[in-house]
Amino acid sequence: MKILITGVYGIVGSYLCEHLKNNNEIVGIGRKKVFDECNKYYSCDITEKEQIKKVFIENKDIDIIIHCAALAHNKGNDLSFDRFMKVNYEATKYLVDLSNEYLNLKNFIFISTISVYGENLEKSIYRETDICEPRSPYAVAKKKSEDYIKEKCKSNYSILRLAPVYSKKFTLNIDRRSMIKNIPYRVGSGKQKLSLCNIANIYEAINYIINNSDKECEEIYNISDNEIYDFNDLLRFNNVGIRKILFPKLVFKFLNEINKITFKKQFIHENTIKLITDNIYSSDKINEKIKMKYNIEDLN
16 A cells, blocks of 8 residues: 555654554655655645645555644644644645545545543543534644545545554653643542553554555544543552642632633633543444554553
């Protein structure tokens, strides 16, 4: 297979490139001038339609697109709504439109996020069939991209909604839920449940889709570890013993209510809910096809 990976040197893109290149030809796109880990690399700004067009014209035999490139929650200086829409939505439109015009794809794989579901104090388990209520600019742009793919993509497509990702090289999504500036903390009993996603499970899902691209037609999957964690598990992962700062859940409930009336900040809304409620993103659907067998213990 000839596979195009956008954001090829990012956390997810680079891992996929490393593990897919043994049996596939990888064409990578990124903004770095040079990247030597794929078969062919283009220094390309995906918000520039003509640059994407050039890549497609020179590689009309691409079978699969894996669209990883995105502006993340905390990346870059310009985190305005317009910037998220340009990078995360407009660029996706370009990829879909141009692939429709120039390529005969087997599958368009879009890396989305569980953030499209939004945050809800009264909800604990989220499934692919649930109504999405995205609130942050990042989540809104991702959901609009999903909708555009569903409406306009002429090839088969697979939308992967990733739970917070971690790997041996990237533990930020574990650390930020158990440490503040290297100081361990816990909210309440620490028994609030959450889903995470070992990066190896993303590869397992995508490799399955690639090898079954004729059968994977119009699918949306949550991608998360089979194991459900709690915040105490994350503290144990970071070898935190008795010494930690303890915050009552009531403090964050109060902050969430105050934020609704005064600050109205999405960051506060989102993170207070994440800290005091269960947030489980069921991967039962993908597990019917390929097991999400990796978990946090595989990093040790």
